[in-house]
Amino acid sequence: MTLAKTLTIAGSDSGGGAGIQADIKTFQELHTFGMSVITALTAQNTLGVHGVFPQSLEAIEAQLEAVLSDIGTDAVKTGMLFSADIITLVANKLKEYDVKNIVVDPVMIAKGGASLLQEEAVKALTSELLPIATVITPNLPEAAKLLGRAEMRSLEEMKQAAIDLHKLGPSFVVLKGGHLTDGPAVDLLFDGKCIHELEVQRIDTKHTHGTGCTFAAAIAAELAKGAHIKEATETAKAYITAAISHSLNIGSGIGPTNHAAFRYNSN
Ligand SMILES: Nc1ncnc2c1ncn2[C@@H]1O[C@H](COP(=O)(O)OP(=O)(O)OP(=O)(O)O)[C@@H](O)[C@H]1O
Numbered sequence: 001m002t003l004a005k006t007l008t009i010a011g012s013d014s015g016g017g018a019g020i021q022a023d024i025k026t027f028q029e030l031h032t033f034g035m036s037v038i039t040a041l042t043a044q045n046t047l048g049v050h051g052v053f054p055q056s057l058e059a060i061e062a063q064l065e066a067v068l069s070d071i072g073t074d075a076v077k078t079g080m081l082f083s084a085d086i087i088t089l090v091a092n093k094l095k096e097y098d099v100k101n102i103v104v105d106p107v108m109i110a111k112g113g114a115s116l117l118q119e120e121a122v123k124a125l126t127s128e129l130l131p132i133a134t135v136i137t138p139n140l141p142e143a144a145k146l147l148g149r150a151e152m153r154s155l156e157e158m159k160q161a162a163i164d165l166h167k168l169g170p171s172f173v174v175l176k177g178g179h180l181t182d183g184p185a186v187d188l189l190f191d192g193k194c195i196h197e198l199e200v201q202r203i204d205t206k207h208t209h210g211t212g213c214t215f216a217a218a219i220a221a222e223l224a225k226g227a228h229i230k231e232a233t234e235t236a237k238a239y240i241t242a243a244i245s246h247s248l249n250i251g252s253g254i255g256p257t258n259h260a261a262f263r264y265n266s267n
């Protein structure tokens, strides 16, 4: 038997809600073979990030080489990359191995406010990774940072931002509207020609730790299996919506989403 292969290049979340752990759970639930390259360890729980320990470039390169030289992958998702040097290394390896279906989630700041990307690394992200991305999945603060402008506050501003982000080089842009404070949770998919809206009723819960990672990992899993971007994004939206609907009241802060929910819904 063969399975589509998926690789996450991201930070580890000891609390299991975001980062590598969210990605691997998503890859598994969507019936792909998940692999990981860990860029940084975070000591993290539902209350926040208590420590960030970036891995050495040597350790990251060795993981990339081990996976790509032997197993290969049908899609990759990048999350927390932390520094400009790590971004350069990752971009070069993805080019060297001609990796297809690159989903770049430009992770910058955790929900509690901890920095997961150094300020000076934003430039490297824009110049080295976005041009080789199949799809980028910024939230509104990340989109604002990538474009060097104030945060979008309306659907109209989001539409213009999606068009402008596309000019930075990715084939597709998925701009996530989870951070708009009221109304439904609307994300936009821009394919260079049309803007598609993905809209769901906002779910009233505080337990949304890891939503962004999970959503991007689901897009990567679907692309790995051969789905087109629109189909991949729609399945990812259904996956994250189910996971948020059944989110978990674990720990005393912002709890994680529930990866088993999609399985229950589809059975
Ligand atoms: N309360 C909610 N109800 C329904 N969907 C939501 C809710 N919050 C977020 N989403 C959806 O979850 C996905 C992730 O969006 P969000 O903007 O929260 O990501 P993020 O900020 O990158 O998350 P992270 O905390 O992992 O960094 C999007 O599809 C968004 O629309």
Ligand SMILES: Cc1ncc(CO)c(N)n1
Residues within 6 Å of the ligand: 010, 011, 012, 013, 018, 019, 020, 042, 044, 079, 080, 107, 109, 110, 111, 116, 209, 210, 211, 212, 213
């Ligand atoms: C390791 C890691 N990656 C990404 C996020 C963003 O949610 C997080 N909180 N932790």
